[in-house]
Amino acid sequence: MTxxxxxxxxGLLRRTAFxxxxxxxxxxxxxxxxxxxxxxxxxxxxxGAALWNLLHLGRRxxxxxxxxxxPRLAALGLTDGTGAPGRxxxxxxxxxxxxxxxxxxxxxxAGDVYIGEDSLRFVDTILxxxxxxxxxxxxxxxxxxxCALALGCxxxxxxxxxxSCVEATALSAALNGLGDRVRTWHGDFFRDYxxxxxxxxxxxxxxxxxxxxxxRYSPAGDGGPDGLDLNRxxxxxxxxxxxxxxxxxxxxxxSLGDASGPLLLPDIEAFAKxxxxxxxxxxxxxxxxxxxAALTALHALRHNPELTAGEVLATVDAHMGRFGQPHYFAxxxxxxxxxxxxxxxxxxxxxxxxxxALAAVHDPSPGASEAALRLYRGRALDLPDGFWExxxxxxxxxxxxxxxxxxxxxxxxxxxxxxxxDLAAAVFADRFAADxxxxxxxxxxxxxxxGCLADAGLVELVEAEGGTAR
Numbered sequence: 296m297t298x299x300x301x302x303x304x305x306g307l308l309r310r311t312a313f314x315x316x317x318x319x320x321x322x323x324x325x326x327x328x329x330x331x332x333x334x335x336x337x338x339x340x341x342x343g344a345a346l347w348n349l350l351h352l353g354r355r356x357x358x359x360x361x362x363x364x365x366p367r368l369a370a371l372g373l374t375d376g377t378g379a380p381g382r383x384x385x386x387x388x389x390x391x392x393x394x395x396x397x398x399x400x401x402x403x404x405a406g407d408v409y410i411g412e413d414s415l416r417f418v419d420t421i422l423x424x425x426x427x428x429x430x431x432x433x434x435x436x437x438x439x440x441x442c443a444l445a446l447g448c449x450x451x452x453x454x455x456x457x458x459s460c461v462e463a464t465a466l467s468a469a470l471n472g473l474g475d476r477v478r479t480w481h482g483d484f485f486r487d488y489x490x491x492x493x494x495x496x497x498x499x500x501x502x503x504x505x506x507x508x509x510x511r512y513s514p515a516g517d518g519g520p521d522g523l524d525l526n527r528x529x530x531x532x533x534x535x536x537x538x539x540x541x542x543x544x545x546x547x548x549x550s551l552g553d554a555s556g557p558l559l560l561p562d563i564e565a566f567a568k569x570x571x572x573x574x575x576x577x578x579x580x581x582x583x584x585x586x587x588a589a590l591t592a593l594h595a596l597r598h599n600p601e602l603t604a605g606e607v608l609a610t611v612d613a614h615m616g617r618f619g620q621p622h623y624f625a626x627x628x629x630x631x632x633x634x635x636x637x638x639x640x641x642x643x644x645x646x647x648x649x650x651x652a653l654a655a656v657h658d659p660s661p662g663a664s665e666a667a668l669r670l671y672r673g674r675a676l677d678l679p680d681g682f683w684e685x686x687x688x689x690x691x692x693x694x695x696x697x698x699x700x701x702x703x704x705x706x707x708x709x710x711x712x713x714x715x716x717d718l719a720a721a722v723f724a725d726r727f728a729a730d731x732x733x734x735x736x737x738x739x740x741x742x743x744x745x746g747c748l749a750d751a752g753l754v755e756l757v758e759a760e761g762g763t764a765r
Contacts, residue, residue: 300367300370301371301466301469301470301474302469302472303367304364304367304368304371304373304470305392305469305470305471305472307342307346307364308346308385308392308470309472310343311341311342311343311346311347312343313343313346313347313350313351313385313387313392314387314390314391314392316337316343316347316351317332317351317386317387317388318387318388320332320333320334325676326676326683327676327677328412328415328416328677328680329412329683330386330388330393330410330411330412330414330415331351331386331410334352336348336352336354340357342361342364344356345357349368349373349374349378349380350373350380350383350384350385351384351385351386353380353384353397354380355378355379355380356378365378368381369381371383371466371469372466373385380397381397382396382397383395383396383397383463383466384396384397385470386410388415388418388439389418389419389422389443391418391439391442391443391446391467391471392442392467392470392471393410393414393437393438393439393442393463393467394408394437394438394463394466394467394470395408395409395410395437395463396408396459396463407457407459407460407513407515408436408437408457408459408460408463408515409436409437409515409516410436410437410439411680411681411684412680412681412682412683413500413547413549413625413680413681414436414437414439414440414500415439416547416579416625416627416680417440417498417500417547417627418439418440418443420545420547420627420629421440421443421444421498421545422443422446423629424496424543424545424629425447426444426447426448426495426496426498426543426545427447427448427449427495427496428448428449428450428494428495428496428538428541429448429449429450429451429490429492429494429495429496430444430445430448430450430451430452430494430495430496430497430498431451431452431454431488431490431494431496431497431498431536432444432451432452432453432454432464432498432499433454433484433497433498433499433501433529434454434455434456434460434484434499434500434501434502434525435453435454435455435460435461435464435479436455436460436463436464436500436515437460437463437464437467438453438460438463438464438465438466438467438468438477439467440498440500441453441464441467441468441477442467442468442471442473442477444496444498445468445471445473445476445477446473448476448495448496449476450476450478451476451477451478452477452478452479452480452490453465453468453477453478453479453480454479454480454481454482454484454488455479455480455481455484456481456482456483456484456514457514457515458481461479461480461481462479464477464479465477465479485525485528485532490536493536493537493538493539493542494536494537494538494542495537495538495541495542495543496537496542496543496544496545497529497533497536497537497542497543497544497545498544498545498546499526499529499545499546499547500546500547500548501518501525501526501529501546501548502514502515502516502517502518502522502525503516503518503522503523503525503526503548503549503550504516504517504518504522504549504587504590504591504594505518505519505520505521505522505551505587505591505614505615505618506518506519506520506522506591506595506614507520507610507611507613507614508520510595510598510599510607510610510611511595511598511599512591512594512595512598513594513598516594520614521551521558521618522549522550522551523548523550523558523559523562526546526548526550526559526562527559527562529546530562530563530565530566531566533566533570534566534569534570537570537632538632539570539571539632540632540633541632541633542570542572542631542632543629543630543631543632544570544572544628544629544630545627545628545629545630546627546628547625547626547627547628548626548628549587549623549624549625549626549680550623550624550626551584551615551618551620551622551623551624552620552622552623552624553620553621553622554621554622556576556578556624556640556642557576557578557624557626557640558618558620559626560576560638560640563576563628563630563638564636564638566630567630567634567636567637567638568636570630570632571632571633571634571635571636572630572631572632572633572634572636573630573631573633573634573635573636573637573638573639574628574629574630574631574634574637574638574639575628575629575630575639575641576626576627576628576638576639576640576641577626577627577628577640577641577643578624578625578626578640578641578642578643578644579625579626579627579643579644580624580625580644580678580679580680581622581623581624581625581642581644581645581648581679582622582623582649582679582738582739582742583621583622583623583648583649583650583716583738583742584615584616584618584620584621584622584623585612585615585735585738586623586679586685586735586736586738586739587615587623587681588608588611588612588614588615588735589608589685589732589733589735589736590681590684590685591611592604592607592608592610592611592732593684593685593732593733594684595607595611604732605731605732608731608732621648621650622648624642624644625679625680645674645742645743645746646746646749647715647742647745647746647749647756648715648742649714649715649716649719649738649741649742649745650714650715650716651714651715651745651756651757652711652712652713652714652756652757653705653708653712653713653714653715653718653745653748653749653754653755653756653757654705654708654709654710654711654712654713654754654755654756654757655702655705655706655708655753655754656752656753656754656755659751659752659753660752663751663752663753664698664702664751664753666751666752667698667744667747667748667750667751667753668695668698668747670747670750670751671694671695671743671744671747672695674743674746674747675691675740675743678691678739678740678743679739682736682739685733685735685736686733686736686737686739686740687733687736690726690733690734690736690737690739690740691740693723693726693737693740694737694740694741694743694744695744697722697723698744700722701718701722701741701744701748702748702753704718704721704722705718705748705754710757711757712756712757715738715741715742715745716738718741718745719737719738719741722741723737723741
């Protein structure tokens with residue numbers, strides 16, 4: 296039996312530009328945060344193409360690779376030994392390779408290891424924070440964030456409750472040549488983890504999905520009733536883990552909230568005062584709770600086969616509605632020691648929300664429609680986390696294709712205006728009738744188009760009372 300040799304495979308992936316192939320596919324698909332960008336199999340018969348087709352696309356190569364390579368890949372779980380896809384599949388971001396288990400493979404993959412758009416955004420947040428020293432990744436998952444830490448930290452521990460995630464992190468570290476800096480820890484972090492010395496950095500992208508009591512859901516996403524249980528527990532624990540003189544806490548989270556910010560902000564402020572940190576929270580995405588509810592229902596269906604899609608969606612909608620919050624934020628947080636407890640929240644989302652009333656401008660400037668479409672095409676490259684799990688390219692194209700219908704509905708609404716929510720429901724009634732769950736992706740793209748129409752001078756916001764534009 297061949298002894299696993301991650302160094303040989305890692306070197307081969309580097310020489311055959313595996314990470315560059317992923318980034319190239321990402322650019323060509325215009326999906327900058329998609330971990331698995333859609334692309335055709337590589338047509339050539341060299342080793343690099345064979346590895347790309349096998350590890351990223353899950354396709355058996357057209358020809359058998361080097362006979363010495365197959366056992367090496369099989370020993371790492373990257374093929375089943377016959378040249379067919381193995382337990383693990385591989386992607387890359389910012390030059391870092393990451394593995395996740397492939398569902399339904401003979402090697403025992405269950406699809407438990409998560410890599411999503413939020414994972415890639417979190418990598419960028421970590422790289423911006425420039426961590427060093429001794430670090431801990433809580434809920435390490437695929438290990439891509441653990442590896443991002445290891446680029447600047449001398450010692451990194453990836454901790455996770457799921458054994459498959461710990462195994463994925465170890466493989467990702469080995470494929471990146473970072474195995475000497477990364478170790479893994481399997482267990483309940485909140486109950487059992489105790490470092491032998493203060494840490495310089497703790498990072499976490501913990502489960503954040505608000506899940507109704509009684510609805511079964513994957514532990515990789517379940518954040519409790521309001522989605523914030525684990526993030527609150529981390530904030531209560533972090534001050535005792537970090538070096539008070541040189542401590543850095545970096546997280547990514549999603550949260551219900553309102554115009555003042557996410558619901559987690561008071562907990563962050565309490566942590567900042569206790570730990571003496573200054574904290575920056577940036578919302579790079581915002582949508583409405585109904586979109587999060589649709590995503591939650593979509594992922595809950597396989598765990599609740601006795602329920603219909605409509606029943607699951609109604610359950611999640613009712614649960615989300617109890618919180619009375621109009622927004623659902625996606626945020627990155629960087630918290631540094633040596634501060635005075637100041638928390639700064641910045642919302643980079645568009646100024647127009649789905650619930651704002653909009654009225655048509657009666658005499659827009661020539662070319663305003665073309666300007667709005669140009670703005671929309673650019674902004675549609677950066678949709679909120681999870682959009683592509685729910686929506687399709689047609690949902691992105693729809694507001695542009697049906698711009699005359701959108702403008703007609705706005706003109707017909709008169710000075711009182713119409714909200715983006717009602718606009719989407721009216722103009723895309725056929726889509727909502729055909730698939731009420733996935734059609735909610737159109738709430739995202741309609742809100743985005745509404746902001747572009749406002750910036751191009753085609754519509755204006757209407758005050759809640761009086762029907763006057765602002």
